[in-house]
Amino acid sequence: MAKTIVNPNQFYFFRRRFSLLLYLVAIIFFIIFFEILSLQIIQGSKYKKLSLTNIEQYIPIPAPRGEIYDRNYSPTFDTKTNLPLVTNEEKIGIYLAPTYLKRSEAIEVLKKVSFLLNLDSNKLIEDFTNRPNYYEPFLIKMGASLNEISILGEQFQNFPGLYWQTLYFRYYPYRNFASHILGFVGAINEEELNNLKNDTSYHLNSIIGKIGVEKYYDKELRGEEGILLRIVDAKNRIKDSKIIREPQAGNIIVLTIDKRIQKILEDVMKGIKGAAIVMDPYSGEILGLVSKPDFDPNIFINNEMDKIIKLSDDPSKPFLNRAIQAKYPTGSIFKIVTATAALEEEIINRTDRFLCRGYFRFPNDERVFHCTGIHGWMNVVSALQFSCNVFFFNVSYELGPKKLLEYAMYYNLGDYSKIDLPFEQKGFLPSSSWKKKVFRESWYDGDTINLGIGQGFLLTTVLQVANIINAIAADGVIYQPHLLKEIYSSSKGELIYQSEKRILKKIPVSEKNIQIIREGLKLVGESGTARVAGRFAKVKFAGKTSTAQNPFGPPHSWFCCFAPYNDESNRITVTVFAENAGGGAEIAAPIAVAILNAIFYNDDPVETKKRIISAVEKDYYYRRSIKMQEKEMMEDKIDHYNIQF
């Protein structure tokens, strides 16, 4: 075909197709135009924001957590002598953020840095590459010196992605001291984060108190993180940085704890499984609280997993705060409640007597309920002195369960004391409705009289028992137990908060009746169940022993008391509990007396304890009562909630 010289636009199809093309071109340009319009104008602000988030990084600046001191803290004291119970150590961590780095670039940086810092570069690179998530910041060294930081800073341009951060590590200088009170901190977990999702000061990487005061007062202690604004380039190299908000250090917490008293408790309770509480009954301040066995909170900070696992698996449960978290059968100390009820309800007065032949029987019933001894005629004072079950069986039978429970509740049993520690338990008060639901049995009279002597289904915490003696010591008022004394601001050192005493419960008991009970309790130490320990006491005290039977082994040993008897200005209460340790007079009372002598006369409590315990073992009357118990146990059929001494 010859080549056409003719002008193509003479052809109709050509002209038509040309217009078609023009439309197509116009459409193409319009699409482009519209897209640009969309990006720049319609969504312009969105992209503007995105371009800023590319380059702006908001880095939280950690704030130092507030320190915790005992009650002797004063802002004007020299902090060297005024050592905190909990403090912080400052460490600098050097990190690599590989977000925009290629793997080879990141490894180059690691090589250079490990050379400058004298680290094993092979191990460093191995650790770096073995991580599951490449983009997470990688810790190169924790605890770098200022010298090392300045060396790195000089050549900063050669280390894209490198940054360092000051971190504060919680430090418990006294280690196993007051560990259950203080608690420890750790990384926030999902559940905690969920519970705090409305509080913006908590985020994924927050450190939060886990137990103890660290947890309860976490908000006060944590302060406020600062914000650092960093402008970075695509390789995450820092171009500019600015502090937008300075970090606020956490507040200083001053506890009611007295270091000296706490030390006495720690020493004397060493090797015992149990708890001890020393309180000021007129304010509810806790001067010392110990639960053994315990732990060193530093293992959580240093992440010593082997130790943590060992302690977690330990069947003696060192993390359990036996003062507030565990419920135990109370035993004879409950007789104080029964006595209060009987006196107030005028079932008895000071002189009414019951005859104790060593056992008690219901009319027309064959069952025998044993006493701790054959006491003869008992009134309320002597019944408390010798802890006579028969007296209290009679009294509780007449009171009836409802009245007993009513007075138990006056003493705040079965309820929280609202101490400022997490995970407090509220013990357990049985009732007939409860018994029907759980055992499908109705409430028996036997249950009533067992309750009257503190056995049966009744369970209390050590703190609740302490409240009983607190009430007697403070004229029938239970003040709310608390650990917080004061809060100071870290930066300015000024007092922010001072706690005041609060009434938790007021027991409807007359002054006269309180005196009667006190009399009985005083005699306990002079010639009653705790007479052996009482011989060694250098202060006059009034207290009550308890030997609580339980299905898990030997009975629990309890003792609570207040001292000095005659001096209100100085008065403290001491409550001691030893799990499965034997009779109240055997272990708990000696410990309590050792504590008293140490507090008032600076005697070595461990020595005192040893001496009293060996004296108890040699005591004739005590050995006789043990024999009697053993004899009874062999003679009778044992129904576990019928045994009590």
Place this chain on the structure above:
Amino acid sequence: MTIITFNFDLKLFIFMSILIFIGMLGLYSASYNNPQNSNIYLKQFLWFIIGIIAMIPILTTSLNQIEKYAYLIYFISIFLLIITLIFGKTIRGTKGWIGVGPINFQFSELAKITTTIALARYLEYNFNEIKRFKDFFVSFLILLLPVFLILLQPDLGATLIFFPILFSMLFFAGADSKTLLYFILTSALSVVIPMLLSYYQLTGTLNKENIFSIILSKYFILNLIILLSLIWFILKIVYFFYPKYQALNTIATFISIIVLSIIFSVLLFKFLKDYQKKRILVFIDPKLDYYGVGYNIIQSKITIGSGGLWGKGFLKGMQTKLGFLPEPTTDFIVSVIGEEFGFIGMFILILIYFLFIFEGFKIAYRAKNVFASLLGFGISTMFTFSFFTNVGMVVGIMPVVGVTLPFLSYGGSSLVSSMIAVAILMNIKKERFI
């Protein structure tokens, strides 16, 4: 006596120069903080001078001469492509450059022009009568030769542009619209099917025991192709004897489209590299590969979008300065303009480009003969397609295939070839009446 004329057109020259100037502004800013690259805009200017020098001989050549030597020019460029495959330098995974000292030239850029010239020459003889398969077939061959050679480098992006040029030239040479549609449909399906398959492969659906893995098994495909070809054959024979049943032919045509698409799809699917597949898919959903291939598109959109109405100001584009925008001197030069000069700047750029392309099509329409007209259309299509793919890629409506924007992106070969193309357009315009 041959008259030596100098076919210089001011209008085209002005458009071209404005675009190059805008490009240099963008290049200056994009390389501002990069010490290695900071005089890239000067290099571009140097290429501009070389381009002007290259334009001069073309402007003095008449179109008839070009027509006479069309095939020679074509085969020289094929030869150069083969040389490139043997002796070429590999830059960024593509063996597409011939280097003399510090200067590198990419002959695939030139091949675009020469193939257009050759196609114009071939198609003018069959003007208005391109119906037979032979015509289509040969024009495809003319195209496939350089495409194949370029694919071997490998450089997918450079090959794409050949197809729209061919289709546009066929369109204006009077190709039968049904047949044209047929070819376009087949090509489109051959691309879409591998895209879908790649998507399923990437998202893991392919690896499981489901209907896709059955379909993709070799035996299934082979059997399918054979079966369908058989049906097509039968249909064609029946139609031959009973021509009144048009439907038979239509169905046969559809079947042949499917068969060919499948064949090409499979070839393409096996032939394409993973990262190329990823690039195509990622434009559907950049989040498929956020820190990899999708990153470019996302960053590009952020860069342009954050420019707003007035832009952030010359040299003040943070995205570019801080390195968030990848390839700011080549693929994403438009993003730089968008960030710094805003919507106003983009509008001016698009306007100039539009006027430029419109002028090109106008010239092609009014050309003196078929050859010149087809040549004009081919060249104008080339510029349109480059513009659309590059700017489309930058705003995120086209996949990232590495096509640069003529006159703006940094690249000596691209600039010189584009200027030569403009010179040819000038020739066509000035020789309207000879």
